[in-house]
Amino acid sequence: MPFAVNLLVTHHPLFFRPVKRIEIQTPLGAIVAQAVRHRLAVYTLHTNLDAAADGLNDLLARRLGLQRRRPLVQQRVVADGRRHGMGRIGGAPAYQESVRSSREVKQRLGAEAVRMAGDPELRVKRVALSTGSGGSLVAEFLRTEADVFISGDLRYHEVRDIEYARRGAIDVGHFHSEHLMTTAITHRLRRAFCRRHPGSGWRPFRMKKIRSRCCDDAAGAPEAKAASGEIIRGTAKDGAHGE
Numbered sequence: 001m002p003f004a005v006n007l008l009v010t011h012h013p014l015f016f017r018p019v020k021r022i023e024i025q026t027p028l029g030a031i032v033a034q035a036v037r038h039r040l041a042v043y044t045l046h047t048n049l050d051a052a053a054d055g056l057n058d059l060l061a062r063r064l065g066l067q068r069r070r071p072l073v074q075q076r077v078v079a080d081g082r083r084h085g086m087g088r089i090g091g092a093p094a095y096q097e098s099v100r101s102s103r104e105v106k107q108r109l110g111a112e113a114v115r116m117a118g119d120p121e122l123r124v125k126r127v128a129l130s131t132g133s134g135g136s137l138v139a140e141f142l143r144t145e146a147d148v149f150i151s152g153d154l155r156y157h158e159v160r161d162i163e164y165a166r167r168g169a170i171d172v173g174h175f176h177s178e179h180l181m182t183t184a185i186t187h188r189l190r191r192a193f194c195r196r197h198p199g200s201g202w203r204p205f206r207m208k209k210i211r212s213r214c215c216d217d218a219a220g221a222p223e224a225k226a227a228s229g230e231i232i233r234g235t236a237k238d239g240a241h242g243e
């Protein structure tokens with residue numbers, strides 16, 4: 001535990017399924033034990049951030065340039081008219097003329113590669129997307145008029161369904177569909193922190209790239225690649241002002 005922090009904000013939760021016991025000999029248990037030992041709280045955003053207006057799906061849609069976007073599965077409209085829900089659908093960005101022209105998707109996400117399925121020449125007018133593993137939204141995508149579905153972790157049969165429907169799929173990988181939350185949440189926390197503690201400020205982040213093994217087995221590909229992660233540290237320091 002190299003940093004003296006007491007709150008760790010993450011996207012993915014430690015527990016995906018309910019646990020009945022924690023064994024500290026297991027990798028997961030060791031992490032929990034370490035957090036307890038260092039009195040470190042772990043706050044996980046995950047689906048709440050995915051679905052929120054201005055959440056992760058909106059961040060991804062904005063990064064890729066979707067126009068007039070709305071949730072693919074709308075959950076509710078809040079008082080200011082913003083819409084919450086999973087996935088996003090919108091007009092295709094100018095660069096996405098066809099399934100084949102996905103190079104810019106790759107570049108905008110900083111991915112080493114993306115995988116495409118469907119007719120490469122398929123004209124793309126509308127795009128649907130989902131952060132993370134978007135397989136559960138494929139049926140919803142097929143009910144819309146969108147031509148291509150962008151997500152991470154699409155499985156073989158989900159992609160086949162998309163091909164059968166004469167649409168396209170672009171799998172950007174789970175990591176690259178979500179990692180942009182790090183910078184966005186950091187900025188938001190910094191703003192909120194400095195609003196609440198105007199005299200103290202937020203010391204400039206120290207960002208350190210770490211290498212982590214990321215096993216992406218989407219569509220059954222035996223792909224194990226190194227992905228970069230980030231450690232971001234923000235501490236209050238007298239006299240220093242953030243945004």
Ligand SMILES: [Zn+2]
Pocket residue numbers: 012131132133174178
């Ligand atoms: Zn995820």
